[in-house]
Amino acid sequence: MTGSSSFLKTDERGIVRGMNSAARGVLFTVFAAVSCASLTLPALAQQSLESALQSQVNPNAEMLLESDQITYDFDRDVIVASGGVQIFYDGYTVEAHQIIFDRRNSQLKARGDVVMTEPTGNVVRTNELTLSEDFANGFANALQLDTPQRTRFIADKATRSDGNVTTFENGLYTVYTRPTNPPNKPPLWRIRAAKIIHDQKERVIYYENASLEFFGAPVAYMPYLSMPDPTVKRKSGFLIPTGVANDRIGFGASVPYYWALNPHYDLTTTLTPLTKQGVVSDVKFRHQLANGAYTFSAAGLFQGRPGEFSGSSGDRRWRGAINTTGHFNLSENWKAGWDLIYKSDRAFLKDYSFVSFNDDDETSEVYLSGNTLRNGFSVKGYAFSIYQEDYTNPTYDAPGFSPVGQSLQDKQPFVAPVVDYNYVFDDPIGGGELSFNSNFTSLTRAKTDAFRASGVDRFRGVDGTFSRMSMQTNWRRTFIDPIGQSFTPFAYVRGDLFFNASADPNVNALTGDAVVGRAMPAAGLEYRYPFIATFQGGNQILEPVAQVIVRPDEQRIGELPNEDAQSIVFDATTLFEWDKFSGFDRTEGGSRLNLGLNYKLQLDSGYYMSALFGRSYQLGGKNSYAMPDILGATLDSGLASSQSDYVSSLYLHTNHGVRVGAQARLDENNFAFRRLQAQATARYGPLSSSLAYAYLTAQPNLGIPDPREEVLSSASLRLEDNWRVFGLLRYDLENSDVVQDGVGAGYDDEGFSLSLSYAEDRSRNDGDKVNRTFYMRIGLRTIGNTQISSGLAD
Structure with a gap:
C-alpha cells in the first residue's frame, strides 16, 4: 500500500460493523444503487421493484459488509471493497468481486459476478454496474433478472436517464421451467426486442422491433408493442x-x-x-x-x-x-x-x-337464501332454455298434444317462487331430534307436454298454473344396547295443499277441484347390528339392516300434477330412504319393509371395499309405485310389485391407483340386470384411464321401447415429462354405433402449453349426422392463451 491509502479495521473475514455515518452512507449508496438497477425491469415482472424499494428499505436498519479486503484511497477519494464482497441490509443481499465508490465523481461501480437477491425473491445478475450517486443515471452490461414466478429478463446493455426512463438494448423476455435445464439451450419461446423502454412515469413498457421466437427461431414479427408495467394491475x-x-x-x-x-x-x-x-x-x-x-x-x-x-x-x-x-x-x-x-x-x-x-347451462335462476347452524331459508325462481331440437318422429304423436311441429321450448315451465324452509330444534323432544321442513312451489306452463307411449298418452306436464304447499315434521332417536344393537325409532307427518290442479279441460286424468288437500303420517323403526372382525392386517364389518315404515295409503294418485317427482331411481343409495320419491308432488304410501346387508373391508395396506345388497317389500296398503300418475314413471321403477327388485352397490379402492364403483338393480324373479352403472379409474405410471358402463332396460311407459347400453372410455398417456396423448370413446352397444370419439396430443410445461385434438359427436339432434370439431390451444405463461376451434359437419 502507498502512504496515500489506508485500511479500515476488520476482523479475520473482513467484516465491518458499527461503521460511522460517512461509511454507512457509502455502503447504503452501494446497496441502493444496485437496487436501483432493478427499477429498469420490463413490465411483465410480477411486482414493482421500485415500489418494493420505497416501501421496504429502512434507512435505520443494521448493515453488514463482508469482504476479504477494504481500502480507502485518500488522494482519489475512492473506497474499494474487494474479494468476495457481500452486503446485507434490510433483507437485501448484494454479492460482487469488487465494489468501488468514487466519491469525487459521485459514481459507484460493482464488478465481477454481481448478484443481488431482494426480499421479494428477485435475483439480479450482471457483470458490471455503474450508477450516479443520486441514482438518476446509470449503466449496466449483461443484465439478467430471474423472478420467483420463473420469468427471466436478459439485456446486453441497460441505460437509465432522467431518473425515469430505462432503455434495454437487445433485450429478451422469457420464462424458464427448471434450473436443471442445459444453460446454453435456448428457451422454448421468448420475446426479443432491439429496444425495451420502460417509462416509470407513464408506467408503460415499449418494445421496438420485437419478435416472438420458438426454439431460438423467429416465428412472428412485431415492429411495435407496448404493455403496462408491473405497477399497473389493469x-x-x-x-x-x-x-x-x-x-x-x-x-x-x-x-x-x-x-x-x-x-x-x-x-x-x-x-x-x-x-x-x-x-x-x-x-x-x-x-x-x-x-x-x-x-x-x-x-x-x-x-x-x-x-x-x-x-x-x-x-x-x-x-x-x-x-x-x-x-x-x-x-x-x-x-x-x-x-x-x-x-x-x-x-x-x-x-x-x-x-x-357460452356454457351448457339450460337453467336461469334467481335466488335469496339465508342459513344458520340449525335453520335455512331460500326463495328461488327458475326458467329453462333448452338446446334440444323439436321432434320429427310422428311415432310419439299424442292426439291433441302432438309434439311434432310444436316447439319444445314453449312447453318448458316457469317455476316461481320455490320457497324452502328447514329448521332443526335446539332442544331434544322426547329424547330425540325434531326437525321441520316446508316447501312452496308455483309453476306455469304455456302448453301441455305430452307424448304417446305403448298406446297410452303420458304427460310430462299440463298447461296452466299449479301451486303446492308442503310441510313435514320429522322426529328420530337412536338407542344402542349393551351388545351393540342399534334401534332408531322415527316418525313424520306431512301435509300438502294443491291449488288450481288443472287448467286444461281435455286432461281428464286430473281432478277439476280448485284446491286439493293431502296428508301422510308415518312411523317406523330402523335396526342395525354390526359384527366387527379384526384380523392380522385389517378388519371387516358385516352389518344387517332392517327398516319398517307404517303409514296409510297415498291419496289422489293420478289426480294431481307430478312435476318434481318424475325421476324414480331405486338403487342402493335410496333403499333406506323414508320416501323414495325425488320430489314433493308424490308421497310414498302404504307399509313397507326395507332389508339390506352392509359389508366393509379395511386392510392396513390401504385397500378398502364396501358393498350393499338388499330389497324392499310392500307389507300392506296400496303400493304407490304400482299406481301410475299422469307420467307413469313409477311403473318402471322396480318397486311396483310387493317384492321389489334387488339393489346392490360395490366400491373398491386398491390404494394403487385403481378405484371401482358400481350400482345395480336386478330383476326380482331371475336376477337379470334392469339397471347397471359402473365406473373404474386407474393410474399406472404414465397411464391414466377411466371406463364407465351404463345399462338401462326398456321403459315402454316413458316411450323408450328398447334397452340402452353404452360404454364410455378415456385415457391419457404421458410419453415424456411434458408430452401426452389422450383419447375418448363413447359407444352404443345396443345399436353398435359410435356416439362420440376423439383423439389428441398435448405439450405442457411451466411456460408453454400446446394441445391439438379432433372429436366427433353424433348425439346432437340438429339435422347433422356427425358434428366434427378440430381444436388447437396455445398458451404462453404470463403472455396469454389463444385457441382455434373448427367445426366440420356432415
Whole structure:
C-alpha cells in the first residue's frame, strides 16, 4: 500500500460493523444503487421493484459488509471493497468481486459476478454496474433478472436517464421451467426486442422491433408493442386473438379489446368477422362491489347465410343471446344472486360456442337464501332454455298434444317462487331430534307436454298454473344396547295443499277441484347390528339392516300434477330412504319393509371395499309405485310389485391407483340386470384411464321401447415429462354405433402449453349426422392463451 491509502479495521473475514455515518452512507449508496438497477425491469415482472424499494428499505436498519479486503484511497477519494464482497441490509443481499465508490465523481461501480437477491425473491445478475450517486443515471452490461414466478429478463446493455426512463438494448423476455435445464439451450419461446423502454412515469413498457421466437427461431414479427408495467394491475388494450373455423360459419378470428374503465369495473368488447355469416359482436361488463359482483354479457349477429342452418332453429337472420349473473352477500347469513340467460334460438350458443359467456347451462335462476347452524331459508325462481331440437318422429304423436311441429321450448315451465324452509330444534323432544321442513312451489306452463307411449298418452306436464304447499315434521332417536344393537325409532307427518290442479279441460286424468288437500303420517323403526372382525392386517364389518315404515295409503294418485317427482331411481343409495320419491308432488304410501346387508373391508395396506345388497317389500296398503300418475314413471321403477327388485352397490379402492364403483338393480324373479352403472379409474405410471358402463332396460311407459347400453372410455398417456396423448370413446352397444370419439396430443410445461385434438359427436339432434370439431390451444405463461376451434359437419 502507498502512504496515500489506508485500511479500515476488520476482523479475520473482513467484516465491518458499527461503521460511522460517512461509511454507512457509502455502503447504503452501494446497496441502493444496485437496487436501483432493478427499477429498469420490463413490465411483465410480477411486482414493482421500485415500489418494493420505497416501501421496504429502512434507512435505520443494521448493515453488514463482508469482504476479504477494504481500502480507502485518500488522494482519489475512492473506497474499494474487494474479494468476495457481500452486503446485507434490510433483507437485501448484494454479492460482487469488487465494489468501488468514487466519491469525487459521485459514481459507484460493482464488478465481477454481481448478484443481488431482494426480499421479494428477485435475483439480479450482471457483470458490471455503474450508477450516479443520486441514482438518476446509470449503466449496466449483461443484465439478467430471474423472478420467483420463473420469468427471466436478459439485456446486453441497460441505460437509465432522467431518473425515469430505462432503455434495454437487445433485450429478451422469457420464462424458464427448471434450473436443471442445459444453460446454453435456448428457451422454448421468448420475446426479443432491439429496444425495451420502460417509462416509470407513464408506467408503460415499449418494445421496438420485437419478435416472438420458438426454439431460438423467429416465428412472428412485431415492429411495435407496448404493455403496462408491473405497477399497473389493469390497463386498456387488445387481448390475444383466437381463431375459429366451421363449415356453417366459415373462417374467422375473435379480436377482443379490454377497457379498464375503473378499478372496480371493466368492459371487454370482441368482434369476430366470419367469412360466411358476417360479424359476431360480443360485449361483457363486470362490476365488483364491496359485498359481491355482477356481470352483463351480450352477443349476436345478422347472419349472412342463414340457409347454412336449414332444418334447425338457427335458420334465421338475427341471432343472439344475453346473459347476466350476480352474487351478493347481504349479511353474514344472507346472500342473493341470479344467473339469467335469453337466447334468440336454442342452438345459438352451440353454433357460436366461442362467445364469452357460452356454457351448457339450460337453467336461469334467481335466488335469496339465508342459513344458520340449525335453520335455512331460500326463495328461488327458475326458467329453462333448452338446446334440444323439436321432434320429427310422428311415432310419439299424442292426439291433441302432438309434439311434432310444436316447439319444445314453449312447453318448458316457469317455476316461481320455490320457497324452502328447514329448521332443526335446539332442544331434544322426547329424547330425540325434531326437525321441520316446508316447501312452496308455483309453476306455469304455456302448453301441455305430452307424448304417446305403448298406446297410452303420458304427460310430462299440463298447461296452466299449479301451486303446492308442503310441510313435514320429522322426529328420530337412536338407542344402542349393551351388545351393540342399534334401534332408531322415527316418525313424520306431512301435509300438502294443491291449488288450481288443472287448467286444461281435455286432461281428464286430473281432478277439476280448485284446491286439493293431502296428508301422510308415518312411523317406523330402523335396526342395525354390526359384527366387527379384526384380523392380522385389517378388519371387516358385516352389518344387517332392517327398516319398517307404517303409514296409510297415498291419496289422489293420478289426480294431481307430478312435476318434481318424475325421476324414480331405486338403487342402493335410496333403499333406506323414508320416501323414495325425488320430489314433493308424490308421497310414498302404504307399509313397507326395507332389508339390506352392509359389508366393509379395511386392510392396513390401504385397500378398502364396501358393498350393499338388499330389497324392499310392500307389507300392506296400496303400493304407490304400482299406481301410475299422469307420467307413469313409477311403473318402471322396480318397486311396483310387493317384492321389489334387488339393489346392490360395490366400491373398491386398491390404494394403487385403481378405484371401482358400481350400482345395480336386478330383476326380482331371475336376477337379470334392469339397471347397471359402473365406473373404474386407474393410474399406472404414465397411464391414466377411466371406463364407465351404463345399462338401462326398456321403459315402454316413458316411450323408450328398447334397452340402452353404452360404454364410455378415456385415457391419457404421458410419453415424456411434458408430452401426452389422450383419447375418448363413447359407444352404443345396443345399436353398435359410435356416439362420440376423439383423439389428441398435448405439450405442457411451466411456460408453454400446446394441445391439438379432433372429436366427433353424433348425439346432437340438429339435422347433422356427425358434428366434427378440430381444436388447437396455445398458451404462453404470463403472455396469454389463444385457441382455434373448427367445426366440420356432415
